[in-house]
Amino acid sequence: MINLLCSGFIMMVLLSGCGWDGTPTRNNDFVPLTSIEIVAVTSTIAAHTSTTLTAKGNFSGIFTRDITDQVTWSSDSPAVAAFVTAASPNRVTGSSPGTATLTATVGSVSATFKLTVSSATITALTISPDAPTVAKGLNTQFTALGAFSDNTTQDLTFDVAWASSDTAVATVSDDPGNKGFVQAIAAGPSTISATFVGGISATTLLTVTEPVLQTITVLPANPSVLSLSSTDSFTATGHFSDGTTPDITSQVTWSSSNPAVATIATTGGAATTLSQGTTSINATLNGVSGASNLKVTGGNLTSFTISPAATTIVTLANNTRVRMTATGTFSNGSIRDITGAVQWTSADPSRASVTAAGGNLEWLTALAATQSTIITATITPFIPFTTTLRVTAPQLLSIALSPATLNLTAGTSSPLTVTANFGDGTSQDVTSLSTLTSGDTAKATVATGGFGTERVTGVASGTTTISATYMYNGVTFSTQFPVTVMVATRTLRSLTISPQISSVAAGNQVQFSAMAGYSDGTSVDVTADTTWTVDNPNIAILADSVNQPGLVLGVDNGVAKLTASFGGMTPILATTITVTGP
Numbered sequence: 279m280i281n282l283l284c285s286g287f288i289m290m291v292l293l294s295g296c297g298w299d300g301t302p303t304r305n306n307d308f309v310p311l312t313s314i315e316i317v318a319v320t321s322t323i324a325a326h327t328s329t330t331l332t333a334k335g336n337f338s339g340i341f342t343r344d345i346t347d348q349v350t351w352s353s354d355s356p357a358v359a360a361f362v363t364a365a366s367p368n369r370v371t372g373s374s375p376g377t378a379t380l381t382a383t384v385g386s387v388s389a390t391f392k393l394t395v396s397s398a399t400i401t402a403l404t405i406s407p408d409a410p411t412v413a414k415g416l417n418t419q420f421t422a423l424g425a426f427s428d429n430t431t432q433d434l435t436f437d438v439a440w441a442s443s444d445t446a447v448a449t450v451s452d453d454p455g456n457k458g459f460v461q462a463i464a465a466g467p468s469t470i471s472a473t474f475v476g477g478i479s480a481t482t483l484l485t486v487t488e489p490v491l492q493t494i495t496v497l498p499a500n501p502s503v504l505s506l507s508s509t510d511s512f513t514a515t516g517h518f519s520d521g522t523t524p525d526i527t528s529q530v531t532w533s534s535s536n537p538a539v540a541t542i543a544t545t546g547g548a549a550t551t552l553s554q555g556t557t558s559i560n561a562t563l564n565g566v567s568g569a570s571n572l573k574v575t576g577g578n579l580t581s582f583t584i585s586p587a588a589t590t591i592v593t594l595a596n597n598t599r600v601r602m603t604a605t606g607t608f609s610n611g612s613i614r615d616i617t618g619a620v621q622w623t624s625a626d627p628s629r630a631s632v633t634a635a636g637g638n639l640e641w642l643t644a645l646a647a648t649q650s651t652i653i654t655a656t657i658t659p660f661i662p663f664t665t666t667l668r669v670t671a672p673q674l675l676s677i678a679l680s681p682a683t684l685n686l687t688a689g690t691s692s693p694l695t696v697t698a699n700f701g702d703g704t705s706q707d708v709t710s711l712s713t714l715t716s717g718d719t720a721k722a723t724v725a726t727g728g729f730g731t732e733r734v735t736g737v738a739s740g741t742t743t744i745s746a747t748y749m750y751n752g753v754t755f756s757t758q759f760p761v762t763v764m765v766a767t768r769t770l771r772s773l774t775i776s777p778q779i780s781s782v783a784a785g786n787q788v789q790f791s792a793m794a795g796y797s798d799g800t801s802v803d804v805t806a807d808t809t810w811t812v813d814n815p816n817i818a819i820l821a822d823s824v825n826q827p828g829l830v831l832g833v834d835n836g837v838a839k840l841t842a843s844f845g846g847m848t849p850i851l852a853t854t855i856t857v858t859g860p
Contacts, residue, residue, distance in 0.1 A: 415520030494568030575860030576785030577610030612785030686736030784859025
């Protein structure tokens with residue numbers, strides 16, 4: 279034991295010699311306290327004022343530290359000076375002129391300090407800061423300084439009585455533990471006063487202003503996004519002095535530190551990723567800024583193609599449309615749909631228009647008959663592709679629905695197609711422009727979202743029909759033969775995702791499918807009816823939930839989980855997606 283104590287003593291001496299600051303990293307439990315030193319701001323105070331004392335402990339000459347909160351304080355002349363403030367045990371208050379011996383004690387070790395209480399009287403009182411301005415929700419600390427007849431000055435912040443003329447505007451604490459602390463409550467003026475014994479007082483005007491912006495949070499925080507993916511929107515949340523956090527996305531000025539990687543509109547928060555790399559997306563308002571670091575993955579675009587192909591002439595009947603797509607090839611070998619990143623323009627918007635329906639879907643709509651109209655697909659700095667569109671005005675003879683019959687399990691769906699047959703011998707898919715109606719929505723419903731992927735969903739056992747109407751040149755056409763839908767109710771037993779485990783490079787894609795198993799042995803592909811989720815969009819994302827259900831794109835290096843929910847059933851084990859990249 280003696281050797282152990284000696285080793286500890288030698289170690290402390292060595293540490294002290296190496297520049298150790300004497301502050302122990304844990305409670306001292308083996309080096310005894312040998313003496314106490316009392317330190318004071320002043321040894322003389324005026325009557326009715328106070329000061330604080332500090333106790334410094336010396337531990338066997340090895341180290342010293344502040345032990346103010348451990349000592350017991352006492353006065354031999356409480357009528358002259360006494361420790362009377364419970365919230366601040368080391369504060370001594372003078373009551374009447376004289377001298378008092380103050381003692382600090384820890385166990386058997388103690389120290390004394392002589393305090394003189396003078397007969398000086400106060401001659402002036404001032405408050406600092408003078409006439410401050412504080413924003414709503416913020417606070418400030420006032421101090422009171424007294425000048426006395428013996429030409430001394432003393433901090434009287436603790437000794438005066440504080441008050442606010444309008445507590446609805448600002449409050450000032452007169453609590454012993456927080457004297458002179460002001461909180462700004464509402465915009466407006468309030469007079470802050472400090473009053474000393476005998477009625478000596480001072481005032482200052484506090485002006486509370488409207489809340490000020492202090493910080494900005496930009497979301498998403500530090501995302502990873504594929505190059506030339508659909509526009510990614512950032513949001514800005516302002517944190518104001520009154521604690522409010524409004525959305526200020528439309529008020530801030532947006533900027534990108536590296537426009538070659540990604541650009542962002544100066545207002546609105548809509549960013550467009552251009553090439554692989556990193557950039558800082560910044561939001562600034564009233565001199566306050568917030569940022570999010572954007573990492574762009576998936577390689578750089580080396581070429582792209584469009585469909586219908588640029589070398590073909592597209593012929594459409596007026597008031598019909600066709601889907602336009604763009605496919606990009608990237609420097610890391612990945613190939614993916616970039617339809618949403620292309621700038622599509624029509625040479626004559628009165629004849630044809632290109633409109634985004636959502637996700638990676640762009641519609642080329644023929645509006646009026648013309649010999650030719652040029653449709654251009656542009657991605658800077660590549661040479662634009664152009665497609666020639668010829669719009670005709672043939673006579674519409676009929677529309678037809680297919681398939682003729684559908685056999686569905688309740689809770690599952692199947693697509694329908696509406697075909698328009700024209701007098702010039704041509705036919706076109708007009709599903710997205712048609713209105714589909716169920717004869718009995720208690721048996722089956724039909725969703726029409728204008729995406730060209732209209733689907734009939736079985737609801738309950740029974741049979742119903744689906745019919746369609748389509749307006750062409752102001753005339754409404756109806757299907758002559760509706761689709762017969764037969765719905766069976768089955769008990770769901772299982773849901774299986776495939777493939778179960780997949781590895782994909784950033785920028786590449788994997789198509790997942792969901793298969794529902796029923797109690798009668800029936801299996802149904804429910805990929806389009808399943809709710810797909812990915813737990814980490816910085817690693818993998820769903821390409822287009824509406825138009826391409828179950829299609830997953832790798833974004834950045836890491837592991838993500840894909841889950842599928844259908845009919846209240848979720849796979850026990852989520853599918854793991856390992857992404858390599860960027």
